[in-house]
Amino acid sequence: MSRPPRLAERLIRLLLPGEEHDELLGDLHERFQGVLGRKGPVRAVAWYWMQTFRSTPHLLLGWLRPVPRRGRLSTHQGVSFAGTGSPFRILRQEPLLSLTTVTVLAIGIGAPTTMYSIVTGLRQGLPLPDAQELVAIARVDPVVGGAAGFDALQFDAVREAQSAMAGLAAYRPVGAQIDGWPGAPTRAMAVELSAHAFALLGVDPVLGRLPGEAGAEPGAPPGS
Amino acid sequence: MRHGSLGEFEHLVLLATLHLGSDAYGVSVSEFIEERTGRRVNQAATYLTLRRLEEKELVQSSMGEPTPERGGRAKRLFTLTDAGRVQLREKREELMAMWEGIPESLGP
Numbered sequence: 366m367s368r369p370p371r372l373a374e375r376l377i378r379l380l381l382p383g384e385e386h387d388e389l390l391g392d393l394h395e396r397f398q399g400v401l402g403r404k405g406p407v408r409a410v411a412w413y414w415m416q417t418f419r420s421t422p423h424l425l426l427g428w429l430r431p432v433p434r435r436g437r438l439s440t441h442q443g444v445s446f447a448g449t450g451s452p453f454r455i456l457r458q459e460p461l462l463s464l465t466t467v468t469v470l471a472i473g474i475g476a477p478t479t480m481y482s483i484v485t486g487l488r489q490g491l492p493l494p495d496a497q498e499l500v501a502i503a504r505v506d507p508v509v510g511g512a513a514g515f516d517a518l519q520f521d522a523v524r525e526a527q528s529a530m531a532g533l534a535a536y537r538p539v540g541a542q543i544d545g546w547p548g549a550p551t552r553a554m555a556v557e558l559s560a561h562a563f564a565l566l567g568v569d570p571v572l573g574r575l576p577g578e579a580g581a582e583p584g585a586p587p588g589s
Numbered sequence: 590m591r592h593g594s595l596g597e598f599e600h601l602v603l604l605a606t607l608h609l610g611s612d613a614y615g616v617s618v619s620e621f622i623e624e625r626t627g628r629r630v631n632q633a634a635t636y637l638t639l640r641r642l643e644e645k646e647l648v649q650s651s652m653g654e655p656t657p658e659r660g661g662r663a664k665r666l667f668t669l670t671d672a673g674r675v676q677l678r679e680k681r682e683e684l685m686a687m688w689e690g691i692p693e694s695l696g697p
Contacts, residue, residue: 368660377633389636391662392615396632398658420633 369397370410372465373417379462380424418473421466494567502533520559534562595680601626602638603677606648606667614653614664615639639667647673 369390377393378386393416401409491499502523506513515523515535524533541555563575595603605621606613618639619630642648653664669677 381633385636385640387662388615388665389633391659391664392619392632392636394660394662395616395656395658395664396619416632419631423631423633423637 367401367406369394369413373413375462376417376465376469377420377424379459379466380421418469421470421473498531500530532561532565534565535559536562595676598634599638599642600677600680602635603642603647603669603673606639606642606673607669607677611666611668613667616664618667639665642673643667645672646670647676 374390374393377390380386381389393413396416397409397413400412404412490496493499503512504515504519505511514537517535520533520535527533535558537557539555539557541553542550543553544550560575563570569575601622602618605618605625609617609621615632615636619632619635622628622630622635639648639650643650647670648667649670650665650667653666655661655663
């Protein structure tokens with residue numbers, strides 16, 4: 366796909382009536398081409414939709430404040446409201462786009478609210494003391510363009526320098542083999558934790574013992 | 590026209606317009622702010638801010654030629670007006686007065 370999604374463009378036309386939407390669509394088209402060249406069509410389309418979602422409140426607010434028509438900027442000549450007609454009339458004339466707009470707004474408001482509720486509910490349900498204080502920290506990788514983990518040196522540096530948290534612990538999902546329990550060796554998904562994780566979470570191991578602080582030092586023998 | 594006070598994003602957009610000179614338009618202003626501040630900028634926010642600054646007579650605009658990379662649409666180029674420069678100068682003096690006497694570490 367070498368052009369922006371048509372539905373998103375139509376949505377912006379609806380939200381910014383009049384001649385002005387051509388200028389904004391031109392800006393978005395130009396930036397879309399840049400993202401397309403750097404990151405490919407899927408990321409470019411996702412970027413365009415994200416811009417459209419995030420534009421919605423700005424453009425809706427634009428309806429509420431008087432703005433000048435092009436070429437009539439002087440206060441002596443007065444100001445008029447943006448667009449060529451009443452937004453409500455346009456909504457009535459374009460029922461499909463109106464439905465799309467309402468749906469986008471509903472998803473935009475509903476999705477974050479739902480995610481927040483789920484995450485909050487999950488955290489409160491964890492069998493840990495002060496579970497509501499747990500947060501996950503990630504690094505933003507400018508190359509990948511998204512969240513990434515820390516390597517051991519970065520983690521140690523952040524852990525020593527930070528003062529905002531009660532403590533930091535690292536985790537890493539790994540594939541593990543469990544021998545002889547409950548029978549034949551089995552493969553399982555496991556999580557490797559740094560030495561401080563159990564103490565930070567305030568829990569004791571069900572089996573075995575906690576690794577000591579000395580075991581987390583570079584060069585420490587296994588099992589220390 | 591009463592220019593009023595500058596919002597934070599309006600301030601950034603005016604500074605970007607000043608930096609970019611004759612090549613200031615929606616895309617270049619957004620990209621300049623993203624590059625200098627590291628924040629993500631919504632294109633509609635930049636566009637509407639430039640229009641609002643034009644309404645306040647702090648910038649003025651002219652239309653360029655339609656180009657293929659913009660889907661055959663023309664770009665609107667913006668330049669600072671004298672009032673815009675005065676506003677920026679006042680803002681800078683205001684901020685410098687507030688920062689005066691504060692050490693770089695922000696400590697006591």
